[in-house]
Amino acid sequence: MLELDKLVNLIHEGLTSAMPEMAWLVSLIEYVLIGVAFLAVYCVLALVLIYVERKVCAFFQCRIGPNRVGPFGIFQSIADMVKILLKEIIAITKTDNVLFKLAPFIVLTGSLCTFGALPFGKGLQGIDFNVGVFYLLAISSLGVVGILLAGWASNNKYTLIGAMRSGAQLVSYELSASISILTMVILAGSMQLSTIVEKQADAWFIFQAPLPAFIAFVIYLIAGHAETNRGPFDLPEAESELTAGYHTEYSGIQFGFFYLAEYLNMFIIAGIATTIFLGGWQPFHINAEWASGFNSIMDYIPSWLWFFAKVFALVFLSLWVRWSFPRLRIDQLLKLEWKILMPISLINMLVMAVWVLIF
DSSP: OOOTHHHHHHHHHHHHHHSTTOHHHHHHHHHHHHHHHHHHHHHHHHHHHHHHHHHHHHHHTTOOOSOSSSGGGTTHHHHHHHHHHHSOOOOOTTSOHHHHHHHHHHHHHHHHHHHTTSOOBTTBOSOOOTTHHHHHHHHHTHHHHHHHHHHHHTTOHHHHHHHHHHHHHHHHHHHHHHHHHHHHHHHHTOOOHHHHHHTTSSSOHHHHSHHHHHHHHHHHHHHHHHHTTOTTSOGGGOHHHHTTGGGTTOOHHHHHHHHHHHHHHHHHHHHHHHHHHSOTTOOOOOOSGGGHHHHHHHHHSOHHHHHHHHHHHHHHHHHHHHTTSOOOOHHHHHHIIIIIIHHHHHHHHHHHHHHHHHO
16 A cells, blocks of 8 residues: 555556547656656755764764754754755856866766666666666766866866865776676676566575675675765865865855765665665565565565665665774775775676576
């Protein structure tokens, strides 16, 4: 009763019956509705994640966190959103005006397009390509272009250093993250996200090939965390060194775009990990006859609730890491990728191929 795919089908049937001879208009209306829905969920999730991080950060630092605006401070993020929308955009002289204004939109576009490909629940997926994994890897790389443009166009030494650090970091850690995902593609035998989720109906991939899948899962979480530029991998935005890194010169809604994309990228990394490793929206099942009653209870929980529960568990893990470890040096960060994660991920992909051939 709580599955949202029934609502989607109801809307489609209603539009089709109301305009039976205008299929193009039905498709256009549905595209617009899907776009508005994704934008709304995108913005709401950003506000939720900002509030969650503030509360988790306060918990780790033995503080209370937001507690003034609304009960338990739940409206603090909304108040901050209104404030940043009303703030004046300060005009910076001697910048490349076109690239300076274009950069935040590129970062936001890459984040939003990746967000739209995630399967949030049964029948709740904006786009489902037969090369969905390739699409995710390609479109998620668009953000680094916006970051490099922002650092270059700002005409500031701190922003340029931040952009160079970010470019080196993202390009490096994308390799390990991509190899970890391709390791699971070998197990799935498909690059289509819906097919990958369906093949985990009886058991999540992390349980189907415990050793190589777990290693790939850990490497992906480390590399994905580094790709979001969050501590201890926040060298591109190191406040003590670069003031605010590549978005130092941005203000108002332009800075808000970077802020929005940063938090949603954290959600996207957790969403991809959930889809590839933890069964996506599939419930937890025990593949045994005696567990049929347990499996029925798990099936009663809505698929979208399963997806968001897994994602927020991984988000909490990401926040835990951020507020527990000190920032790495740039040489330590690159050494971790090229000398440790990359060789392990390549060997692990070979192990997965052997595992599939044998079992």
